[in-house]
Amino acid sequence: MISARVRALENARQQLGLMLIIAIVAIGFTLQTIRFADAENLRNILLQASATTIAAIGMTFVLAARGIDLSVGSIANLTIALAVALAGTPLPAELSTATDALVYPVVIVFGIVLGLVNGALVNLSGVSALIITLGTLTLYRGLALHLTKASLIPLTGAILSFARTEVLGIDLPIWSMGFATVLGWYVLARMPIGRLVLAVGGSPRSATETGIAVWRVRAFVFALSGFCAAVSGLISVGRVGVLNSDLGFGFEFTVITAVALGGTSLFGGRASVVGTVLGAMLLTVIQNGLNLIGADPYIYDVVRGGILLGAVSIDAFVRGQRPMAVQMSD
Amino acid sequence: MSTLPMKSGLLGIVLASLVATGAMSADTTIGVSFDKIEPFRVAQKKAIEDAAKAAGVKVDFANADKDAQRQASQVDTMVSNKDAAIVAIPWDIEAAVNLAVTSIAAGIPFVSMDQAPADLKAVTYHIGGDPCTDGKVAGEYFVKAAAGKPFKLLELQGGLANDNGIKRSKCLNNAFVGHDNIKVVAQVPTDWNPEKALAGTENAMQAHPDLNGIYAPWNDALQGIFPVLKAKNVLLPVGDPKHIIIVSIDGTPLGCKAVKDRLIDLEIATPVPEMAKRAIDAAVKAANKQTISPQTEYLPGIPYGPDNVAEMAPKIWGCQS
Numbered sequence: 001m002i003s004a005r006v007r008a009l010e011n012a013r014q015q016l017g018l019m020l021i022i023a024i025v026a027i028g029f030t031l032q033t034i035r036f037a038d039a040e041n042l043r044n045i046l047l048q049a050s051a052t053t054i055a056a057i058g059m060t061f062v063l064a065a066r067g068i069d070l071s072v073g074s075i076a077n078l079t080i081a082l083a084v085a086l087a088g089t090p091l092p093a094e095l096s097t098a099t100d101a102l103v104y105p106v107v108i109v110f111g112i113v114l115g116l117v118n119g120a121l122v123n124l125s126g127v128s129a130l131i132i133t134l135g136t137l138t139l140y141r142g143l144a145l146h147l148t149k150a151s152l153i154p155l156t157g158a159i160l161s162f163a164r165t166e167v168l169g170i171d172l173p174i175w176s177m178g179f180a181t182v183l184g185w186y187v188l189a190r191m192p193i194g195r196l197v198l199a200v201g202g203s204p205r206s207a208t209e210t211g212i213a214v215w216r217v218r219a220f221v222f223a224l225s226g227f228c229a230a231v232s233g234l235i236s237v238g239r240v241g242v243l244n245s246d247l248g249f250g251f252e253f254t255v256i257t258a259v260a261l262g263g264t265s266l267f268g269g270r271a272s273v274v275g276t277v278l279g280a281m282l283l284t285v286i287q288n289g290l291n292l293i294g295a296d297p298y299i300y301d302v303v304r305g306g307i308l309l310g311a312v313s314i315d316a317f318v319r320g321q322r323p324m325a326v327q328m329s330d
Numbered sequence: 331m332s333t334l335p336m337k338s339g340l341l342g343i344v345l346a347s348l349v350a351t352g353a354m355s356a357d358t359t360i361g362v363s364f365d366k367i368e369p370f371r372v373a374q375k376k377a378i379e380d381a382a383k384a385a386g387v388k389v390d391f392a393n394a395d396k397d398a399q400r401q402a403s404q405v406d407t408m409v410s411n412k413d414a415a416i417v418a419i420p421w422d423i424e425a426a427v428n429l430a431v432t433s434i435a436a437g438i439p440f441v442s443m444d445q446a447p448a449d450l451k452a453v454t455y456h457i458g459g460d461p462c463t464d465g466k467v468a469g470e471y472f473v474k475a476a477a478g479k480p481f482k483l484l485e486l487q488g489g490l491a492n493d494n495g496i497k498r499s500k501c502l503n504n505a506f507v508g509h510d511n512i513k514v515v516a517q518v519p520t521d522w523n524p525e526k527a528l529a530g531t532e533n534a535m536q537a538h539p540d541l542n543g544i545y546a547p548w549n550d551a552l553q554g555i556f557p558v559l560k561a562k563n564v565l566l567p568v569g570d571p572k573h574i575i576i577v578s579i580d581g582t583p584l585g586c587k588a589v590k591d592r593l594i595d596l597e598i599a600t601p602v603p604e605m606a607k608r609a610i611d612a613a614v615k616a617a618n619k620q621t622i623s624p625q626t627e628y629l630p631g632i633p634y635g636p637d638n639v640a641e642m643a644p645k646i647w648g649c650q651s
Contacts, residue, residue: 152369291533297519
């Protein structure tokens with residue numbers, strides 16, 4: 001059994017490795033264009049990373065508990081669609097829909113409810129979360145399409161405020177990301193529920209035998225993931241100012257990539273919120289840098305894939321792990 | 331005197347005229363498989379339904395939701411259901427060739443619409459917009475607007491793996507050959523996603539605050555562009571000295587509104603109703619074993635701008651709402 005101290009050391013090494021990668025990538029882009037390294041671009045990176053980071057923090061808890069939530073993008077889409085349907089007033093002359101402050105409770109409540117539905121289905125069916133959330137990914141997205149009739153709905157009013165408000169000169173999504181990071185880290189590392197999440201992820205059977213209400217922990221992590229996905233939806237839709245049928249499409253892959261890069265095990269029991277944040281930052285820095293240097297559009301995936309593979313390899317090296325092939329042959 | 335020859339003659343005339351006009355019974359079903367469903371496709375779906383109603387046929391609609399495998403299953407089902415013909419907007423242009431071959435081998439005509447499959451000879455008929463001409467018209471507009479002066483352009487790209495995305499980009503850039511004053515400072519892949527268009531515009535304007543123009547090869551990109559320009563205080567009407575020149579393609583209601591609001595300089599509207607009508611007409615004809623000629627047709631977009639939007643509006647589908 002790995003002690004908490006050893007685990008913390010391992011996480012610290014992991015985070016150091018990721019910081020190193022981000023620094024190398026950042027230096028590389030700065031050498032290409034000096035505009036990469038200025039304050040305005042730092043703001044761009046943080047703002048562009050905020051939606052992914054917040055959803056990824058929720059996903060970290062799900063993966064830590066040996067689950068997975070493929071429906072995050074669909075939850076983001078459906079909660080916004082529900083909010084627009086329930087708290088929006090179509091303005092045909094303007095080709096847009098006006099929204100009031102009611103959208104916020106609607107989005108948050110439905111985010112939690114949809115997450116709880118995922119958790120309940122996993123708990124009641126005993127089917128893998130991968131299959132359940134693959135189903136709800138399609139279901140939630142289908143419901144959103146049904147509600148919006150796949151229309152592009154330009155939005156005005158309160159729904160845009162969250163993504164476009166500054167507090168002390170810093171955008172609210174950036175504050176939210178910082179708050180989510182601190183809170184997520186504290187809950188996972190310092191609170192009893194965090195230990196329960198890791199215990200369930202480490203071994204659900206042992207957790208049950210020791211009296212942990214595994215179903216409650218699962219319900220909690222999926223509800224949290226739904227909440228975070230809904231907040232991400234608010235940021236995305238607020239920034240663009242439009243509800244589009246593509247909102248959240250493929251979002252789950254970006255989110256899971258960020259979490260996995262950050263060192264959270266896809267098999268539960270080991271997780272790092274700070275690592276997740278760094279993973280999301282790395283993904284955003286790559287995208288941002290490639291845009292800034294005017295890279296050939298066909299090279300994006302090559303660069304992204306190469307850097308991600310490099311990050312995983314360096315991480316393994318920093319943590320002193322042997323390649324998987326060697327481990328398997330042991 | 332027997333009336334039989336006269337009756338037979340009348341019946342023959344009626345049957346012949348039915349075949350000649352391609353008329354089909356209201357029970358005839360045409361399978362329609364879309365690559366995805368989004369605002370532009372919603373307009374295309376309505377246009378297809380209107381055209382089918384006019385032709386007296388029913389449509390059996392399916393959405394592949396950006397999944398080539400799902401589209402293959404849908405086409406298989408339409409073949410099993412013995413639909414009279416299939417009209418598809420392919421998601422994967424290579425896979426579409428196999429879909430067409432399978433369908434035609436089963437005796438069911440296969441019409442591709444909007445997105446051209448990799449091999450046009452494989453389909454019964456193809457009707458599409460003309461992405462190359464649209465891209466070229468956009469490029470020529472930027473060349474004219476630059477008037478020989480240095481001009482920095484941001485090109486937002488749609489899908490890198492589909493016909494419209496590739497040709498709208500390639501032919502735009504072809505128009506710049508010999509015009510070294512036009513510099514495409516960034517080509518940002520967006521996968522037709524307005525959020526990526528927003529981040530791409532944000533980043534490109536960070537690197538090039540003195541940007542002169544933006545190419546938005548589909549109207550939804552405007553939703554990503556406008557918030558960035560507004561935040562930088564450069565969302566200014568056409569004619570303002572600090573206005574950033576924007577050219578877009580599609581002709582949706584939002585595109586039309588942006589032109590009317592003088593926020594974009596040129597819009598190239600895809601003739602959606604005409605495209606749908608020709609697709610359905612061809613499907614009906616092919617189901618009646620009639621020859622279709624030409625086998626491939628492209629409909630170039632209709633360019634219009636703030637100065638002639640009032641005059642052009644009746645021809646633009648997005649200006650009708």
